[in-house]
Amino acid sequence: MSSASLFSLAYFSRNEVGNTPEQLHAAIASILASARRNNLHHGITGALLFSDGCFAQVLEGPQDAVEAIFETIQCDLRHSHVTVLRAHPIDARSFGEWSMAFGGIDGVSTNPKITADGMGNADDILAVEEGRSLLAALRSVVHRDDLALRDEKAGR
Numbered sequence: 001m002s003s004a005s006l007f008s009l010a011y012f013s014r015n016e017v018g019n020t021p022e023q024l025h026a027a028i029a030s031i032l033a034s035a036r037r038n039n040l041h042h043g044i045t046g047a048l049l050f051s052d053g054c055f056a057q058v059l060e061g062p063q064d065a066v067e068a069i070f071e072t073i074q075c076d077l078r079h080s081h082v083t084v085l086r087a088h089p090i091d092a093r094s095f096g097e098w099s100m101a102f103g104g105i106d107g108v109s110t111n112p113k114i115t116a117d118g119m120g121n122a123d124d125i126l127a128v129e130e131g132r133s134l135l136a137a138l139r140s141v142v143h144r145d146d147l148a149l150r151d152e153k154a155g156r
Helices: 019-040 062-074 122-127 129-154
Strands: 005-013 043-053 055-061 079-089 101-104
Touching: 005 062, 019 055, 019 062, 019 079, 043 122, 062 079
Parallel strands: 043 101
Antiparallel strands: 005 055, 005 079, 043 055
């Protein structure tokens, strides 16, 4: 595959899988197992972050494959408020080592079933610019939503 045919799509979504640690661990393990199996088959690599009830993900690979996987995600009831952050051609993969890397916050990444894709440390996702940008965007969305909720509760 030539580098000119690579495409990257980043999005965030709200968690709809449950709120208990057990529900989150089981659902994220299931999401990652499916993603890793399907992504490997379609030449997709990427990274998934989970924090404060939100997912943020980067998918990279052939544009048609990335768009097909993203369409599946948009229809997945485990996600709501799916919003594209960025979609563009790329020269090289940022997460080429992983069919789907995972970086969890809130202790979710401590489950070995979740981290079994070669990330020795969940902070490895932040070693590349795309990962840092994704985390910054996720934090911004969570912060904005927290402010809106606070204002709503205050009657503003």
